[in-house]
Amino acid sequence: MTGTRREIPNDPGRKERILDAALDVIAEGGVHTTTHRRIAARAQVPLGSLTYYFDGMADLLAQAFARLSDTMSRLYRQTLLSAASTADAEAAVVELICGPAYATERDMTLIFEMYAYANHNEAVSATTRTWLERSRDSLALHFTPGVSRALDALIEGWPMHRAFDETPLDRRLVTETVHAIVTAAPRLTADGP
Known part of the structure; x- marks a missing residue:
């Protein structure tokens, strides 16, 4: 392992927290009101974390529904x-x-x-x-x-x-x-x- 940022997670479980937060946001207001900002706030993570783990909103929603x-x-x-x-x-x-x-x-x-x-x-x-x-x-x-x-x-x-x-x-x-x-x-x- 070379020690790059992508290889060493500094917050294990962050991706799962983001997915759970996405499901919470969807449950509260529907897919149509779900935004990166609302998910990041709910997960209590920096907004940039979402683009680190997911290739856009469609990917995030797909993974959240797969988790459900x-x-x-x-x-x-x-x-x-x-x-x-x-x-x-x-x-x-x-x-x-x-x-x-x-x-x-x-x-x-x-x-x-x-x-x-x-x-x-x-x-x-x-x-x-x-x-x-x-x-x-x-x-x-x-x-x-x-x-x-x-x-x-x-x-x-x-x-x-x-x-x-x-x-x-x-x-x-x-x-x-x-x-x-x-x-x-x-x-x-x-x-x-």
């Missing part, structure tokens, strides 16, 4: 890994839909922003596709490919409805719906009925 996707995918997988039976796996799916840990209000705001931005940024679009694949792979620990696809759509969609619906989510309805999809397994293939 990775964090949520790990939680998703861990929730399903803890299931010891099909019944436990069904309960895990219900928890992903109804529980407090996955798809919080902040998470949903970030997911909406990520999906919208993915329409205009190929890197974020690729991150979103990878996230869907990782979710289905996690569900495939317990369910067939067709059931995994149906449950993943439910896990993604129901919290979106919950974000805008004034009526509280009915956990019993969610439980019954998940069970109905799982018991339809013999009729579902990888692409549907």
Whole structure:
């Protein structure tokens, strides 16, 4: 190692703090109000740090959304890994839909922003596709490919409805719906009925 500034980080974890700050700024005001200045202030780093670690705002946003996707995918997988039976796996799916840990209000705001931005940024679009694949792979620990696809759509969609619906989510309805999809397994293939 020659000891150049790029080889010796003087603030380990700075890049991760910047990415976390970017997600905070996006959650507060959306991608459209996110600026380098707001992110640097939130991360408590010099403005120049952003250009040191990222090749512009598009790169910073892409990496921030990749961090979000990775964090949520790990939680998703861990929730399903803890299931010891099909019944436990069904309960895990219900928890992903109804529980407090996955798809919080902040998470949903970030997911909406990520999906919208993915329409205009190929890197974020690729991150979103990878996230869907990782979710289905996690569900495939317990369910067939067709059931995994149906449950993943439910896990993604129901919290979106919950974000805008004034009526509280009915956990019993969610439980019954998940069970109905799982018991339809013999009729579902990888692409549907």
